[in-house]
Amino acid sequence: MITTILTAERPSGDDFVPTATPPLSWTTETDTPDWLQASAEVQRDGGEPVTLDGAESVLVDWPFAPLAPRERASVRVRVTGADGGVGDWSAPLEVRGGFLPADGWHAAPIGLASPEVYAQPALLRSEFTIDGPVASATLYATALGSYQAALNGSDVDDQVLKPGWTVYQYRTVHETTDVTALLTQGTNALAIRLAGAWATEVYGFRGHQRTFYAEQPTVAAQLVIEYADGRVAEVVTGDGWRAAPGPVTASGIYQGEHYDARLEQAGFDRAGFDDSGWAAAAVAETAVVPEPRRSPAVRRIEELAVQEVIRTPAGATVLDFGQNLVGWLRIRVRGEAGSTVTLRHAEVLEHGELGTRPLRRAAATDSYTLAGAEGAGAEGAGPEVWEPEFTFHGFRYAEIDGWPGELDPADITAVVVHSDMERTGWFDSSHELVNRLHENVVWGLRGNFLSLPTDCPQRDERLGWTGDIQVFAPTSAFLYDTRGFLASWLRDLWLDQKNSDGVVPFTVPNVLGPARPAAAWGDAAAVVPWVLHERFADRAVLTEQFDSMRAWVDLLVRLAGDNSLWEGDFQFGDWLDPTAPPEHPAEAATHADIVATAYLFRSADLTARIAALLGRTEEETTYRDIAETVRAAFLAEYVTPAGRMMSDAQTGYAMAIMFDIAPTEQHEALGRRLADLVREHGYRIRTGFVGTPIIQDALTRTGHLDTATRLLLQTENPSWLYPVTMGATTVWERWDSMLPDGTINPGQMTSFNHYALGAIADWLHRVVAGLAPAEPGYRVIRIAPTPIAGFDSASAEHRTPYGPARVAWRRDGSRIVVSATVPPNSSAEVSLPDGTELTVGSGEHAFTVDAPRADETYAPLGLDSSLAQVIDDPAAYAIVIESLTEAAPAIVKDVRAHTVWLPGRSVGEMLGRHASGTARDLIETRFERLNAERAADAAA
16 A cells, blocks of 8 residues: 655645645655555646656745635646555645735724834734635735734634744745634724834844834734625724733743733624724834745744742742743633733742843743733633733743732733744654753744744843854754744845845844854854755755855855965854863853864865756856865864874864864874874863764764763763753853863853754664664665664654664673664665665664674773873772762862873872872772672683
8 A cells, every 4th residue: 555645835734835736755665675665646636737857855846826815726646656656635635825916915004193112012903804705815014023913803823923023124034824713794993912022122232222214113914804705805004903001011032021911992892892092003114025925833842841940049830840841831811800820930040030131131031910800810710811912921930929828829820922933853762861951952843943943932132143053954854844044034134144144143133243254153154054955955054045155155266265274263262172262152162263264175175066966067166266275275284194183182183073174094193093082181171162063973984883881971060961961951151161079161142952962862872772764865874783782772863854763782791783764755875883874765764783783892001001091991990089078079060170181291290290199099099899890800
């Protein structure tokens, strides 16, 4: 049996598509092994099927006449296999044109005519008449701010924070919503709740804050009513609309939301409401005609209950939800009219109190003033239920003040909010700390993929930093279907870039002033489209963004000048390398000029590759020549013939290897030095945003899997697992956002939900579990599981564009058992742990091979043992730290942080500088005991 599932990009989860020719994709399900598609028939509305020869089934061009606005189409597909077998027709896919004609936008932006305060939230309304049977009614709406629309008392959808954040001055988006079922014959009311959200936020740092878009929010809506008799009528915002302040008295992304239930105007969103006391709405000119939204809708995704009620040393009541999340609180409360409940949010506790210092100037505070006897909380009525609508917070803890009566934690719920993307990737292993690390990565993505990819969701920032998503894009594309989300953001990137003379800003949308170029940040212009092609087989995004890539590389070539080295300019460099001082996060061990020139090569190289894919031969030659020129300059300036880098630090070596700047014959020497550096620093990470996503790949590519394993499993600070041991439930901005003593890092910039360092998850998926794309979109899958020390099993599952793929391995005595699922219409290149290489087709596969032998022999230990020998022997290192903790605890921190574990220095030498005779005796005695135990084991 062959069944097929047909899909198209429908951002709101309904039938509406944002283009007239929506690409189609389908997955096939069959038990036939090695199944490949020979052809497919695609049928629209029961018409003559269109036959498409070949195996293409991902983002296939729309094979019919373009859709008209609001036009409906029912499409289905039937596939034929290479074996001649014909499948069943798929279930119909219903699509509708979710766009307006080129000149079809008629709605004017409206808002309060005489606002009393900055960014004043508002209510707006209008009534209209339905005078016959309605075939269809479609609402198009957008805002410079955030809105929700209601028809006859019912919200039109379950989306929140609409329409999200785009580069408002160049591009706005509209929702398209079928509201047919909400209309009634006779008089109807269309009402809108409105607040400023991102549009009226004040952006900037250190005294340079400013309003960027608008001082007051506006909204524009266009209701198109299609009558059964063929008439078309429109209800549009503009003259005749009424506006008034509402119960939301203040609202901001950073500051929070304040709601006074006594100011509610019951029935304002229904026909017949008396709005004679309201003023005429102010009408503005349409600055930018909105386009259909392509990014997935933002929704309430999940709810979490209170895990613990904490009474702080200062007497405050704090709720712990057990998970750092993004969203808001829903409360259910009874009390007297005018009493106010205040909700303050934070990610951590410090000294037992709410840790608000990392929020900087973000108040992250909501409040609700009860209506009491005047409203829903009146005696005999139910409790008042409220949640904010136009703000969001990043938090695990919430301080509750002013709660009337005794607090029942069941009356407060955390609502998790983010863009409603499909989950597509999972990882599991026998190592619980690593599993928690992976879960932290997932929660970090969820919290920061809200309308656009932000750096953090809690402080006075929450910006679309280009560098963060540049390094995290591969991880995100495995965990969720991020194609539409990131493709939409890239449209904004190019618009901001075009209006900045080719410079990709630090953040998109850019609200931080004139754009300046920075390596690894601006390179998102080339890297993110490449990732979308690699993971989703999206060629369209390459075409749409190619001019952006070219403009970026051309700019860098001019900046590099005749010597083809990008040097001497401002750079973030290897941002937040743990060796950098807390207040100077750009002062990394790898020189910023090396990072800049390496990324110049990377973007030029990717642009040449993309030009080749697009058949743009002349540009391919141009950018290949640029890349080779930069490569030669980089190697001549920064790499010795022996494979030593001028900036002798982990990130520099990782870039030279993983960007393929250095020739293959130099990789061994570069990898050896990289491994030595990792060992010298005690198998602790010493990379920032740039080096962290690639260091593990650089080590494994050059044959240092054991080093990569030690680095992964390190729990001392700095490491990936240190935050896990400290109770983290998301990935931190700094390796030590919280210090070992439980205090918050003193740096001015400290977030506990920042996904960049979580890019390690992509290595877990591809290398540890062994599931990766070998061709774009996983048409060919790479199955290469790597059983690493400390793990008894690992697995990864991913819903590829061809269907679910899975790889799992487990130890069985001296054997490794591998199982794999390859979806129909794809194949896999398999590399097994014993070195076996083979190619398989679709279906279920199982392999059993000998486990690679682990060399766990250790030389006898003594005070004359080298520091390198000790750090390479976890048991020996544990003895040193344990003994020093007992006999000389004051120096343990210094030993951990500053010892360079060199082969030419002995334990005795280190102790001679640091420790007492007691510590020496303890270490020597315990070394002797360990030697004896190992000798006995070897003899047994």
